[in-house]
Amino acid sequence: MAKRIDVSGLTAYYGSHKAIEDISMTVEPRSVTAFIGPSGCGKSTFLRTLNRMHEVTPGGRVEGKVLLDDEDLYGTGIDPVSVRREVGMVFQRPNPFPTMSIFDNVAAGLKLNGSYKKSELQDIVEKSLKGANLWNEVKDRLNKPGSGLSGGQQQRLCIARAIAVEPKVLLMDEPCSALDPISTLAIEDLIGELKERFTIVIVTHNMQQAARVSDRTAFFNLAAVGQPGKLIEIDDTERIFSNPSVQATEDYISGRFG
Amino acid sequence: MSNAAVTEKRASTLRGARLPKWSPYAIAAGSVAVAVGIGLAAGLDSRVQLGLIAGLLFILGSYVIAARVEGRRQAKDRVATSLVWVAFLLAVVPLVSLVWTTIARGVKVLDVYFLTHSMGVVADSQPGGGIYHAILGSLEQVGLATLIAAPIGVLTAIYLVEYGRGNLARSVTFFVDVMTGIPSIVAGLFILSLMLMFDMQPFGFAGSLALAILMMPVVVRSTEEMLKLVPNELREASLALGVPKWRTILKVVLPTSLGGITTGIMLAIARIAGETAPVLLLVFGSKFINANPFEGAQASLPLYIYQQYGSGETPAYDRAWAASLTLIAFVMILNMVARGIARWKAPKTGR
Numbered sequence: 001m002a003k004r005i006d007v008s009g010l011t012a013y014y015g016s017h018k019a020i021e022d023i024s025m026t027v028e029p030r031s032v033t034a035f036i037g038p039s040g041c042g043k044s045t046f047l048r049t050l051n052r053m054h055e056v057t058p059g060g061r062v063e064g065k066v067l068l069d070d071e072d073l074y075g076t077g078i079d080p081v082s083v084r085r086e087v088g089m090v091f092q093r094p095n096p097f098p099t100m101s102i103f104d105n106v107a108a109g110l111k112l113n114g115s116y117k118k119s120e121l122q123d124i125v126e127k128s129l130k131g132a133n134l135w136n137e138v139k140d141r142l143n144k145p146g147s148g149l150s151g152g153q154q155q156r157l158c159i160a161r162a163i164a165v166e167p168k169v170l171l172m173d174e175p176c177s178a179l180d181p182i183s184t185l186a187i188e189d190l191i192g193e194l195k196e197r198f199t200i201v202i203v204t205h206n207m208q209q210a211a212r213v214s215d216r217t218a219f220f221n222l223a224a225v226g227q228p229g230k231l232i233e234i235d236d237t238e239r240i241f242s243n244p245s246v247q248a249t250e251d252y253i254s255g256r257f258g
Numbered sequence: 259m260s261n262a263a264v265t266e267k268r269a270s271t272l273r274g275a276r277l278p279k280w281s282p283y284a285i286a287a288g289s290v291a292v293a294v295g296i297g298l299a300a301g302l303d304s305r306v307q308l309g310l311i312a313g314l315l316f317i318l319g320s321y322v323i324a325a326r327v328e329g330r331r332q333a334k335d336r337v338a339t340s341l342v343w344v345a346f347l348l349a350v351v352p353l354v355s356l357v358w359t360t361i362a363r364g365v366k367v368l369d370v371y372f373l374t375h376s377m378g379v380v381a382d383s384q385p386g387g388g389i390y391h392a393i394l395g396s397l398e399q400v401g402l403a404t405l406i407a408a409p410i411g412v413l414t415a416i417y418l419v420e421y422g423r424g425n426l427a428r429s430v431t432f433f434v435d436v437m438t439g440i441p442s443i444v445a446g447l448f449i450l451s452l453m454l455m456f457d458m459q460p461f462g463f464a465g466s467l468a469l470a471i472l473m474m475p476v477v478v479r480s481t482e483e484m485l486k487l488v489p490n491e492l493r494e495a496s497l498a499l500g501v502p503k504w505r506t507i508l509k510v511v512l513p514t515s516l517g518g519i520t521t522g523i524m525l526a527i528a529r530i531a532g533e534t535a536p537v538l539l540l541v542f543g544s545k546f547i548n549a550n551p552f553e554g555a556q557a558s559l560p561l562y563i564y565q566q567y568g569s570g571e572t573p574a575y576d577r578a579w580a581a582s583l584t585l586i587a588f589v590m591i592l593n594m595v596a597r598g599i600a601r602w603k604a605p606k607t608g609r
Contacts (some may be wrong), residue, residue, distance in 0.1 A: 056497060058423070095491040099513040099603075109499035112509050158495070165499055174609030 002029035002199040003069040003086070003168040005050060010064030010227075012042070012049050014057065019045045021228035023064075027169075030113060032200045034210035034237065037220030038252070039120065043203045046220070047171050050201065051087035052080040068168070072078050085113070088167035092174040094154035096146035096161075103142040105157055109165035111171060124164055130188025132160035134191050152183025159190065163198070172202040176209065207253060211241050219249045275327050281291045282340075282512055287325065287341070289315035293329050299531030309351075313344045357586070364583025373584070376557075377545040382569035389581050391547040395556035396588075399541065400531050402470035402551060408523050411477025418478070419485040437475035445471040453540065460542035462551030468536035473526045480522025484515040517600035524596030528589040559585045564575040 003025040012020045020042035027033045035043040048054040049062050052073060054217060066073040073083050096105045106125045110116050116124075125142070129135040134156040138149070148159055162170060172191075176184040191200060191213045204210050210217050218234035233246045244250050294313035302308065316461055320340045325333035372388040382388035385504070445468045450513040453464055487512050496506040512519075537543075543565055559581055566578035 027412055053494065053498060056494060083500075084498055088500075089498035091491060091495065091498075093491060095489070095495045097495070097510055097514075099493060099510075108496070109501065111501070112505050113502040161495075161499065190346050236314065244576065 001095065002197065003107060004029045005169065005199065005201075005219070006065075006067035006070075008065045008067075009049075010046070010049060010062065010066060012045050012054055012062045013060070015059035016232070018228040019221075023051075023231045025034060025231060025234050027199060027201060028216070029199045030195055030197075031215040032195050032202060032213050032235075034214035034217045034251075035201070036207060036210050036217060037222060037232075038207075038222070038227070038231070040225070041220040041222045042219050044173050045229070047203050048089075048172055050169070050171055051089055052083045053089060055080070081101075083247055085109075085165055086167055087169040087171060088162035088165060090155070090159050090162050090170065090172045090175050093178050094151060094158050096149075096154050096157050097147070098147050100146060101143045102138050102146045102149070102157065105146040106160045106164050108161060113165070118140075125160075128160040128164035129157075131163050131194070132156045132171060134160055138223070150183075152179050152186060155187060156190065157181060159187070159194075163194070166174070167198065169199040171208045172200065174203050174205060177205060207241075217241070219246075219252065221248055221252070272327060274332070281323070282320070282336075286316055286317045288310075289313075289319050311365055313347070313475055316340055317344060359580065360583050360586060363576070363579035364581075366580065367573075368466065368580040368583055369533050372577075372580055377382060378546045378547070380545075382566065382574045383571040385573040385576075387577065388561055389557075389559065389577070389584060391544065392548060392559045392562035392581065393559040393584070394472045394532065395462060395541065395544075395551075396585075398549075398551040399465045399469060399556065399558055403530055404462060404468035404523070404527055406466065406470040407473035407477055407526070411474045411523075411526075412481050412519060414474075414478045414508060415481035415485060416512075418482055420503070420511070424511060426452075434475045434478045437471070438479065440471065440475075441535075442468070442472055442533050443535040445469075445538070446539040449536070452538050460540055461553050462541050462556040464540040465537045465556070466551065468540055469530040469533060472533065472536075473530050475522055476529060478525040480525065481515075484518035484522060485511060487518065488514050508536060513603075517603040520573050520599045520603070521596045524592050524599075528592055531587065531589055531592075532560050534564050538564070539584040559588070 007022045007026070010020070010023045011018065022245065025061070026054060037043050045054060048057075050073075054060045054062055056082060064074070068083075068086065073087075097108060100108060103125055104111065105115075105247060106128050106163060107121050108145075109119065109238065110124065126135060126139075131140065137153060138157075146154065149157060155178070159170075159175070176187055179187065188209065191202065194200060195215075202210075202214065214237045217237045217240040218236060219232045221232050222229040222231050232248055233240070233244065235245070239245075240249060241253060244253070290312045292315055293308050294458070297308045298310060305306045315344050317337055317340045321333050321337045324336040328336075329523060367385075372462065373393070374390050375386075375388035376391035377387040378388075378391075414430065418430060421427075448471070449468045453460075459465070492510055493506055496510045501509070537558045538561055541558060541561070543561045544557050546553040548554050548556050563581045563585070566574040566581065576601065
């Protein structure tokens with residue numbers, strides 16, 4: 001079951017540096033929301049606050065609320081480990097575990113979290129790899145190391161690994177920036193399929209990509225270097241790209257600055 | 259030094275004149291010949307001196323000839339190459355000579371009998387006898403030291419890299435650095451003072467404790483470096499799957515760096531296997547087989563070498579060299595095992 005995310009008044013710091021300030025937005029379940037904006041405006045930082053990965057960075061801390069179906073992720077007694085099981089993440093650069101085979105990579109989330117029966121694991125791995133459109137390419141070499149795959153395949157392997165633990169939300173931090181157009185297309189198609197089951201948030205520098213895959217788009221910007229990043233506006237993707245309500249968004253999209 | 263030929267000059271801005279491929283060898287041969295000539299003329303008979311002169315001539319000759327033919331930039335390049343080669347030879351010559359001497363003198367009495375018998379009823383001046391008791395003592399002392407130092411060292415390194423923040427981590431790092439510099443005799447004296455406090459006689463395990471003190475900082479340092487090499491992305495990937503931190507370390511970080519950690523531990527073992535001073539103080543040495551490291555004096559290989567060589571008898575010299583060869587072989591086997599493990603456990607590549 002996909003879940004809704006409600007963010008209100010969220011501010012994140014790296015030590016004493018304020019990276020993003022006072023961000024509020026709602027992410028609908030079973031939809032794709034894209035974050036766009038210039039480098040350093042805090043898109044990735046904001047994304048990482050949504051599954052409490054921000055605090056993994058030394059000095060990282062967060063103020064504000066992130067509600068996942070009415071439960072505050074930053075409330076007292078919330079275990080960040082459980083949060084990350086509900087909110088999965090795919091990173092910019094494909095990062096399969098180098099010591100593990102393709103099979104073990106996909107099963108990693110389950111194996112490392114407890115004991116599963118072999119047959120059960122096999123079903124889940126097959127389902128996840130099919131879900132990531134990778135099954136046909138790797139079904140004959142599941143025991144080979146994951147690092148032997150091409151970049152695009154590795155990234156789909158990482159997506160399979162992320163969806164194998166059945167998260168409610170899938171966060172993607174520029175998942176295609178290290179990939180060629182063909183692999184990018186494969187992953188964009190995949191995002192279209194995955195949104196039937198998951199809530200998806202994707203950070204991208206590629207505005208065509210945001211226009212192609214997302215239902216809603218959020219534009220982030222920062223006043224100047226060293227200032228915290230802010231959410232400028234969030235709206236239906238179609239509206240953002242045709243008739244945004246803020247001038248800065250139109251300037252950025254049409255390439256006049258940023 | 260006239261054997262450098264000039265290749266045909268061409269009217270191209272991209273292709274300058276080049277010395278032929280065999281020119282470095284020719285220059286080397288020429289400089290050796292000249293060095294020998296100088297040696298004969300000046301009446302030098304030390305081969306070390308001749309070698310140094312030849313090396314110097316080689317570097318100078320490369321520069322001058324290359325500068326003439328190829329230009330200054332290429333000449334500098336050739337000088338750098340020559341320097342690297344000369345430094346390499348200077349480093350390798352003593353090593354090869356040491357291994358050669360040890361093998362040549364060591365094989366004289368090294369046989370199965372030597373490896374399986376002790377010095378029990380053999381006087382230093384008599385031939386015969388063996389090093390079984392010393393091998394046994396070394397294995398037990400070094401093994402116990404490793405059992406103590408390796409886990410503590412690896413866990414300390416995990417703390418420093420994965421958890422350590424602030425003052426505690428900084429002071430641990432500082433004291434590990436200080437410990438790296440502890441002379442082995444001081445570690446021995448430290449344990450000896452404890453032994454005297456409790457009024458104990460020398461025994462093998464006391465030596466192990468001193469060796470563990472020497473080994474620990476080396477293990478911490480090498481493990482720390484290996485853990486730092488594990489990309490942060492792998493930790494984040496694991497954490498983002500909802501895997502707790504301790505399991506991430508155990509199942510992702512450690513397996514990724516296992517090869518390097520093992521190599522580090524093996525090198526630390528190699529370092530302490532040759533320690534004599536603390537063993538002399540704490541284990542005392544013995545001519546008899548004593549398999550119990552917790553009671554009574556024991557022998558050990560480096561101590562055996564020291565005592566045999568110190569006795570000044572010809573059969574004892576032979577035994578000392580044979581024991582040296584055994585010790586080198588022991589360290590080398592450990593090294594090879596470490597490399598094997600490193601290769602076996604290295605992150606897999608290939609399709």
